[in-house]
Amino acid sequence: MPTKPHPFAQQMQTVAELMLAVSGESVSVIKRAAPEQALKLKSQDEWGIYLEFLRAMFNLTDRVSALHIPLKEQPQFMDELTDTVIDQLKKALEPAFGAGNDQMEIVMTIGTAVSESRQTYERYRFLVTEDSKAKNDMYQDFSDRVARAVGAxxxxxxxxxxxxxIAAVLPALTGIFEGQAPPVTADATSGATADSTSVPPRGATGADIKLVSVMSSIKGEEVETRxxxxPRFRQDLTQEEAKQLTATMNRVAKILGERYAAVAFSDQWASWHKAGHA
Incomplete structure (x- = not known):
C-alpha cells in the first residue's frame, strides 16, 4: 500500500530548502565579515560553520513547528525534516561525490547535527513569538560559536x-508554516564544502539579504521601536550617507512605532499584542 504523505509535506520540503540555502549564504556573509580569517579557512572549517547554522535552524524550526503542527504529529515532522535535509544535501553534493557513491557520512553528519542541536540550544527556554533574554542568550551563544569557528x-x-x-530565519520559518512564499531562493549549498571536496558554485538565482530591519516590541504599557x-551594508556607507539614512530610518521607526502602538493596544488586538513584537 502507498505510504500516506505527511500533511505538512510541502512545508517540510520548503523548510529544508530554506535551511540549506541560509546555511550556504550565511557562510559567505560570515567570511565577508572577517576577510583576513576567511583567507585562512579550509574547506573543513567552512563546513563546520555551515553545520553550526544548521544546528541552530533545526532548533528554531522545532520551536516554530510546535506552534503550527498538532503535538502528536510534530516529532514525526522533525524526524522527516531531518531525512529531507539529508536527501537534498545528497543531491546537491552528488556531483562532488559521484552518482551512486555511498553517502552515509552525510547521513551521520546531519543526524549528529540534530542531536547536537538539542544538546546545545534546547536549554534556552523561550517562545519564538516573544523577545526575551533567553532568546538573546541563545543568539549570543550561537554567534560566539560561529566566531570561534571562523577563527575570530x-x-x-x-x-x-x-x-x-539566524534572526532572519524566524520570520521566514513562520511565513512558511503560515503558507507564505519563502524569502530565500539561493542555491542551497553555496559557501559549503564537505571534507576536502568542493561544492558546485552558487547558481544564478541569487538570494535576498535583509539590509535594514525594523522591530517594535511591547514592554508593559510601553512600545519600543528599533x-x-x-553590518556589511553599514561599512559600505559614507559618513554622509549614514547620516542621511539614520535620519530617514528614525522617521520611519517613529511612524511604524506609533502605528504599531495604535493597533496593538486596540480592543481588536488586545490578546494579540501579548506576543510582544511585530
Missing part, C-alpha cells in the same frame, strides 16, 4: 553578522 572569537562584526543571519543595518 569575540569579533563584533562576525557575531553581529551571525546574529543577523531599527538596524546589516
Amino acid at each position: 572569537p569575540g569579533n563584533p562584526k562576525v557575531t553581529a553578522a551571525a546574529t543577523l543571519c 531599527w538596524g543595518l546589516h
